[in-house]
Amino acid sequence: MSKLVGSLQGICFFIAFQLVLYAVFGLVGFLLLRHSTFVKSLYLNDYLAKIDPQYL
Secondary structure, eight states: OHHHHHHHHHHHHHHHHHHHHHHHHHHHHHHHHTTOHHHHHTTHHHHHHTOOTTTO
8 A cells, every 4th residue: 555655646746846847947938038039029918918817
């Protein structure tokens, strides 16, 4: 029984680690690319502003 609990616990820790890693990389990428001319040329703010909560 302890092998099963250990396996499930390891999988849960791995999933949590992946989520934290994605959040950190996303935040670093956002901070570094925020002032990039390429990102500004995509006009993402215009596209995202047109999405209303009802659509989501």
